[in-house]
Amino acid sequence: MLWSSAAAIAATALALVGWDDGNTVSRQALPGAVPMSSSSVTAFAPTVEDKTAPPDKTPDGMVWIPGGEFSMGAEDSADMNEVGMQATRDSRPIHRVYVHGFFMDRTDVTNAEFARFVNSTGYITVAERKPRAEDYPTAPPENLVAGAVIFHAPDHPVSLNNHFVWWSYVHGANWRHPLGPNSDLRGRDTYPVVNIAYEDAQAYAKWAHKRLPTEAEWEFAARGGLSGKRYVWGDEFRPAGRWMANTFQGHFPDTDTGEDGYAGIAPVGTFPANGYGLFDMAGNVWQWTSDWYRPDYYAQLALTGGLAKDPQGPDRSLDPAEPDQAKKVQRGGSFLCTDQYCSRYMVGTRGKGEVSTGTNHLGFRCVRDPSTYQARVAGNERAR
Numbered sequence: 001m002l003w004s005s006a007a008a009i010a011a012t013a014l015a016l017v018g019w020d021d022g023n024t025v026s027r028q029a030l031p032g033a034v035p036m037s038s039s040s041v042t043a044f045a046p047t048v049e050d051k052t053a054p055p056d057k058t059p060d061g062m063v064w065i066p067g068g069e070f071s072m073g074a075e076d077s078a079d080m081n082e083v084g085m086q087a088t089r090d091s092r093p094i095h096r097v098y099v100h101g102f103f104m105d106r107t108d109v110t111n112a113e114f115a116r117f118v119n120s121t122g123y124i125t126v127a128e129r130k131p132r133a134e135d136y137p138t139a140p141p142e143n144l145v146a147g148a149v150i151f152h153a154p155d156h157p158v159s160l161n162n163h164f165v166w167w168s169y170v171h172g173a174n175w176r177h178p179l180g181p182n183s184d185l186r187g188r189d190t191y192p193v194v195n196i197a198y199e200d201a202q203a204y205a206k207w208a209h210k211r212l213p214t215e216a217e218w219e220f221a222a223r224g225g226l227s228g229k230r231y232v233w234g235d236e237f238r239p240a241g242r243w244m245a246n247t248f249q250g251h252f253p254d255t256d257t258g259e260d261g262y263a264g265i266a267p268v269g270t271f272p273a274n275g276y277g278l279f280d281m282a283g284n285v286w287q288w289t290s291d292w293y294r295p296d297y298y299a300q301l302a303l304t305g306g307l308a309k310d311p312q313g314p315d316r317s318l319d320p321a322e323p324d325q326a327k328k329v330q331r332g333g334s335f336l337c338t339d340q341y342c343s344r345y346m347v348g349t350r351g352k353g354e355v356s357t358g359t360n361h362l363g364f365r366c367v368r369d370p371s372t373y374q375a376r377v378a379g380n381e382r383a384r
């Protein structure tokens with residue numbers, strides 16, 4: 001399931017706003033919109049990794065991503081069903097990008113890691129704060145309570161055209177209580193932290209002397225040196241019958257059979273790493289990136305021609321389905337992804353999320369620039 005605007009569900013309990021299930025991208029007439037086309041670049045070219053020697057030291061829990069030139073985006077395949085084809089519509093045209101090398105967290109940020117941040121700083125996440133009346137002027141005062149948007153499986157098959165059946169705003173849900181006030185983190189130190197809004201992820205990254213990845217950095221890292229593959233591990237969903245990511249099995253959304261070992265979220269690092277040693281770059285939980293979301297951003301890049309170098313995303317958000325909602329790009333899919341409804345575990349595909357709302361299938365990981373790390377190491381050595 002792509003989370004396109006969690007604020008819509010949150011606002012259901014406050015004052016309802018619009019919603020888009022994320023599986024389609026309408027082309028309404030909008031200021032500055034660029035027609036999307038797959039004609040500019042029609043095929044993937046090989047990834048060319050930067051051969052510059054990596055830094056001498058690597059931060060704990062991170063891996064070196066060499067950077068280089070690669071083909072970014074997704075394309076339809078002959079055997080792709082309608083859900084899969086819809087997932088690629090805002091991921092075209094395929095275009096060439098260069099990113100400089102960087103360090104990336106080996107896994108998503110875990111509950112234990114986030115707890116250290118909170119204990120050190122006293123930070124209070126967005127989901128733990130009472131919503132402001134000025135942000136929801138039509139909401140009854142009794143509905144202005146802290147919470148997050150949580151998935152609950154229906155007890156019977158339902159139509160897929162009404163996501164409100166399986167998503168709801170839960171009072172008291174936050175990173176400490178991932179499914180609501182009666183849940184806690186006992187035994188979940190190594191699970192990814194969830195119910196994290198964009199500013200929460202930014203705050204953690206700043207504290208850790210890191211930052212959030214750009215969308216281009218995220219995709220380069222996720223591909224692990226491969227080019228044009230459907231998944232971060234290759235073209236076959238289950239090579240030799242092996243589960244490669246935590247996704248949804250069974251009938252969506254009512255029955256997750258857990259054939260991959262998990263009916264719901266899994267600890268980080270449970271499934272195989274990609275070619276760069278990164279875990280969970282597909283499935284488990286969505287991951288924030290620093291780019292604003294626009295469905296036509298790749299078309300904008302293609303119009304400039306040539307190689308896009310370290311693209312930072314558009315200068316503002318624009319989602320045709322909800323033009324008044326500020327959204328950032330999310331990547332990787334989650335434990336709810338399935339070819340019945342959302343197939344965005346495919347490496348080139350894109351998600352989007354309203355910045356102020358967390359959900360129980362959304363987390364993040366961080367990156368660090370080598371110059372920043374080397375300067376910090378040098379400063380620590382001088383201080384000894």
